[in-house]
Amino acid sequence: MFTLSHVSVRFRVECAYLGTPYSGWAKQPNKPSIQASVEVAIATVLHCSLADISTVVAGRTDAGVHALGQVFHVDVADHVILRPALVARLLKRVNGALRTDTIVIHSFEPAVEGFNARFSALSRRYEYRLADHQAKKNPLTAQHTATSPFVLDGEAMNTLGQALLGLHDFQAFCRPKVGSTTIRTLLDYRWVRAGDNVLVATLVADAFCHSMVRSLVGAAVSVGRGKISVDDVLAARARGARTDWWVTMPAQGLTMMGVAYPDDGEVALRANETRRRRKAAD
Amino acid sequence: MFTLSHVSVRFRVECAYLGTPYSGWAKQPNKPSIQASVEVAIATVLHCSLADISTVVAGRTDAGVHALGQVFHVDVADHVILRPALVARLLKRVNGALRTDTIVIHSFEPAVEGFNARFSALSRRYEYRLADHQAKKNPLTAQHTATSPFVLDGEAMNTLGQALLGLHDFQAFCRPKVGSTTIRTLLDYRWVRAGDNVLVATLVADAFCHSMVRSLVGAAVSVGRGKISVDDVLAARARGARTDWWVTMPAQGLTMMGVAYPDDGEVALRANETRRRRKAAD
Numbered sequence: 001m002f003t004l005s006h007v008s009v010r011f012r013v014e015c016a017y018l019g020t021p022y023s024g025w026a027k028q029p030n031k032p033s034i035q036a037s038v039e040v041a042i043a044t045v046l047h048c049s050l051a052d053i054s055t056v057v058a059g060r061t062d063a064g065v066h067a068l069g070q071v072f073h074v075d076v077a078d079h080v081i082l083r084p085a086l087v088a089r090l091l092k093r094v095n096g097a098l099r100t101d102t103i104v105i106h107s108f109e110p111a112v113e114g115f116n117a118r119f120s121a122l123s124r125r126y127e128y129r130l131a132d133h134q135a136k137k138n139p140l141t142a143q144h145t146a147t148s149p150f151v152l153d154g155e156a157m158n159t160l161g162q163a164l165l166g167l168h169d170f171q172a173f174c175r176p177k178v179g180s181t182t183i184r185t186l187l188d189y190r191w192v193r194a195g196d197n198v199l200v201a202t203l204v205a206d207a208f209c210h211s212m213v214r215s216l217v218g219a220a221v222s223v224g225r226g227k228i229s230v231d232d233v234l235a236a237r238a239r240g241a242r243t244d245w246w247v248t249m250p251a252q253g254l255t256m257m258g259v260a261y262p263d264d265g266e267v268a269l270r271a272n273e274t275r276r277r278r279k280a281a282d
Numbered sequence: 283m284f285t286l287s288h289v290s291v292r293f294r295v296e297c298a299y300l301g302t303p304y305s306g307w308a309k310q311p312n313k314p315s316i317q318a319s320v321e322v323a324i325a326t327v328l329h330c331s332l333a334d335i336s337t338v339v340a341g342r343t344d345a346g347v348h349a350l351g352q353v354f355h356v357d358v359a360d361h362v363i364l365r366p367a368l369v370a371r372l373l374k375r376v377n378g379a380l381r382t383d384t385i386v387i388h389s390f391e392p393a394v395e396g397f398n399a400r401f402s403a404l405s406r407r408y409e410y411r412l413a414d415h416q417a418k419k420n421p422l423t424a425q426h427t428a429t430s431p432f433v434l435d436g437e438a439m440n441t442l443g444q445a446l447l448g449l450h451d452f453q454a455f456c457r458p459k460v461g462s463t464t465i466r467t468l469l470d471y472r473w474v475r476a477g478d479n480v481l482v483a484t485l486v487a488d489a490f491c492h493s494m495v496r497s498l499v500g501a502a503v504s505v506g507r508g509k510i511s512v513d514d515v516l517a518a519r520a521r522g523a524r525t526d527w528w529v530t531m532p533a534q535g536l537t538m539m540g541v542a543y544p545d546d547g548e549v550a551l552r553a554n555e556t557r558r559r560r561k562a563a564d
Binding site for chain 2: 016017018066068101102103104106136137138139140141142143144255
């Protein structure tokens with residue numbers, strides 16, 4: 001396994017992918033993953049070993065979750081020869097080496113000093129598309145839209161979203177992970193009815209813990225179908241325990257839309273701050 | 283083969299489909315088609331033979347072409363028993379019998395007297411999505427978006443579209459078919475840059491002859507990349523012969539968006555008028 005070296009070269013990469021054929025971002029033995037696909041493509045273009053490169057993503061996505069604005073950094077070991085002519089063509093070459101329409105690299109640039117795709121991030125933005133009983137089913141967008149058999153009250157769902165904002169312990173929405181904090185700042189959570197009457201949620205937080213987005217969507221669905229009230233959800237959050245009042249919604253409807261970073265001069269500071277804060281919480 | 287009978291019952295059906303897995307609307311031996319899929323589903327629900335039903339579509343789509351607002355009618359032989367309770371549930375039952383996400387029925391209603399999905403239509407509307415060199419490639423919409431390696435001038439393409447409108451002989455854009463007219467009224471043809479910088483064309487005509495939409499898009503691409511001028515296209519249309527100045531663009535980017543019909547009281551009149559006009563032209 002390649003270990004981070006101070007003499008390695010770091011690139012910042014933006015990409016998009018259809019999650020359907022993958023078992024998620026993270027590489028796993030004998031399963032297709034976005035991480036393995038991009039690492040193989042990069043190693044192919046750089047004529048280096050997979051052990052010479054290492055990637056870290058801003059928002060690890062689960063199996064079947066899509067991305068339009070994913071960001072990762074890739075460290076290349078210092079003994080790999082990077083000719084300037086090759087560096088200038090990395091975007092084109094890596095896209096070619098991917099040999100698929102399901103993953104697209106949008107930019108591939110040397111990272112500024114101190115940039116870390118995960119720890120420099122200020123916030124992550126996700127979108128959830130849900131076709132309910134009122135929606136006109138659209139086979140062209142079915143791959144990235146979940147369905148609900150119920151008639152859902154989008155306004156009530158939006159009211160819930162707004163009521164959940166702020167700095168809170170979101171344990172009731174997180175799959176437990178030993179030694180990790182579930183305190184997060186939910187910066188935005190809104191629902192709108194879009195074209196074809198599909199409900200679309202936008203969620204922004206400093207970071208999301210595992211299954212948090214899909215659990216927040218599940219809570220909104222339970223409110224939208226009138227099973228529970230906004231106050232019920234707030235009470236459950238206050239109790240801080242998982243509940244069966246709502247389900248974790250399917251991955252299919254979820255898309256990672258983007259990551260916000262501070263200005264170039266601030267990325268190192270932000271990365272250190274995030275690491276310190278995570279350590280303190282752990 | 284079932285032949286139209288005056289005692290058969292006619293339904294008007296609206297549907298959407300992803301064209302990718304199909305060899306087009308029209309049924310063909312040993313190939314998957316939308317027509318065969320919907321006919322099998324309808325026959326299954328009605329517990330009748332395939333010979334007892336017959337469908338006619340508003341806009342026959344080629345292999346790989348999608349639809350969001352397709353309309354067809356289906357005639358059911360009079361000896362098939364249609365209980366009212368079943369008729370009320372046809373939409374749900376046929377969608378269930380389709381057993382796929384790639385075809386969705388949006389409405390399934392008894393047709394008004396004299397309605398004919400093909401001949402009563404006033405106009406057909408198509409959309410063509412094209413990601414050119416400026417576009418941000420989007421893997422979530424790649425299935426219904428064609429790509430062009432060129433940087434395209436969307437404004438020039440829109441200028442061409444507007445210049446082509448009106449009643450003309452579109453032979454230069456049509457695959458020849460013996461005994462058929464190529465005179466059509468192009469009611470709208472516009473290009474806009476949409477989100478992600480994808481170029482989207484809207485085309486409306488009373489009817490399109492075979493390959494006409496994709497050929498009109500090909501002409502716009504040749505203008506958009508600066509290979510030929512708007513006047514060149516108009517001159518080619520005036521000559522009325524196929525040209526190699528442009529290509530027929532791939533099916534992947536094309537979606538049948540909708541069909542316009544007159545008010546219920548006028549559909550029979552319109553159908554007779556269309557039939558008379560087509561016969562006169564042949």
